[in-house]
Amino acid sequence: MIEVQHLTKRYRDRVAVEDLTFQVEEGEILGFLGPNGAGKSTTMKILTGFLPPSEGTARVGGFDVFEQPLEVKRRIGYLPETPPLYPEMTVRGYLQFVGSLKGLPGRGLKAEVERVAGLTGVTHVMDRVIQNLSKGYKQRVGIAQALLGSPPVLILDEPTEGLDPTQRAEVRALIKSLAGKHTVILSTHILPEVTVTCEKVLIINQGKIVAYDEIRKLAHLHGQAENVSLEEIFIKLTAA
Numbered sequence: 340m341i342e343v344q345h346l347t348k349r350y351r352d353r354v355a356v357e358d359l360t361f362q363v364e365e366g367e368i369l370g371f372l373g374p375n376g377a378g379k380s381t382t383m384k385i386l387t388g389f390l391p392p393s394e395g396t397a398r399v400g401g402f403d404v405f406e407q408p409l410e411v412k413r414r415i416g417y418l419p420e421t422p423p424l425y426p427e428m429t430v431r432g433y434l435q436f437v438g439s440l441k442g443l444p445g446r447g448l449k450a451e452v453e454r455v456a457g458l459t460g461v462t463h464v465m466d467r468v469i470q471n472l473s474k475g476y477k478q479r480v481g482i483a484q485a486l487l488g489s490p491p492v493l494i495l496d497e498p499t500e501g502l503d504p505t506q507r508a509e510v511r512a513l514i515k516s517l518a519g520k521h522t523v524i525l526s527t528h529i530l531p532e533v534t535v536t537c538e539k540v541l542i543i544n545q546g547k548i549v550a551y552d553e554i555r556k557l558a559h560l561h562g563q564a565e566n567v568s569l570e571e572i573f574i575k576l577t578a579a
């Protein structure tokens with residue numbers, strides 16, 4: 340569903356990501372990890388058509404992200420690092436607005452807004468103005484807009500950032516429930532979250548892939564039998 344080949348992105352003379360090659364199969368949730376500044380957001384911005392690559396290609400559902408950006412955007416729900424919210428709108432107004440931008444038909448739009456609100460637990464704040472919501476609720480609204488229209492691919496940049504432990508567990512369960520129906524790239528710094536949500540991880544460090552495998556195989560490779568500590572593996576691989 341997502342195919343990345345030899346992807347490189349330079350910002351002037353700074354190489355943000357270098358020669359990334361990976362793929363995400365349909366229905367898979369890929370954990371996308373790396374220390375601050377490793378190049379995760381850059382990669383996600385390229386996959387969602389917000390940034391052009393310097394070299395290499397990326398395809399989503401068979402469409403090139405650079406050459407056929409509209410086809411790609413139609414298939415992707417994206418939660419950027421900072422959710423794209425309009426603070427002066429109500430939650431309902433905002434979700435209806437985003438739904439209409441996504442081209443959801445008027446008849447189904449209301450029901451679709453209610454559906455994603457239910458999934459993300461924002462039904463009871465639908466008439467509140469976004470700027471008055473807590474950080475966690477703003478984050479939920481950000482996730483809700485990504486789910487509108489049930490796109491086959493979801494790209495989530497730190498979706499549980501700012502949530503309290505209960506909300507985090509709820510969002511984690513929600514993401515897990517999307518497996519099979521959606522192909523997901525999940526970037527997060529909360530490693531136990533990845534262990535329970537994803538089968539496979541991609542770890543990048545200084546723009547380069549340092550691990551790309553199933554978690555249990557990585558654990559085996561690093562001499563862990565039970566109680567996988569992704570944290571230990573992450574620290575080891577990103578120490579350089």
Ligand SMILES: Nc1ncnc2c1ncn2[C@@H]1O[C@H](COP(=O)(O)OP(=O)(O)OP(=O)(O)O)[C@@H](O)[C@H]1O
Binds near residue numbers: 350353373376377420
């Ligand atoms: N617009 C830009 N212009 C110049 N350099 C940039 C730009 N955006 C990102 N970078 C640099 O590219 C590198 C990768 O940044 P990126 O934001 O992709 O990392 P990240 O893995 O998402 O980090 P974090 O976990 O902190 O969000 C960093 O060195 C960053 O400073």
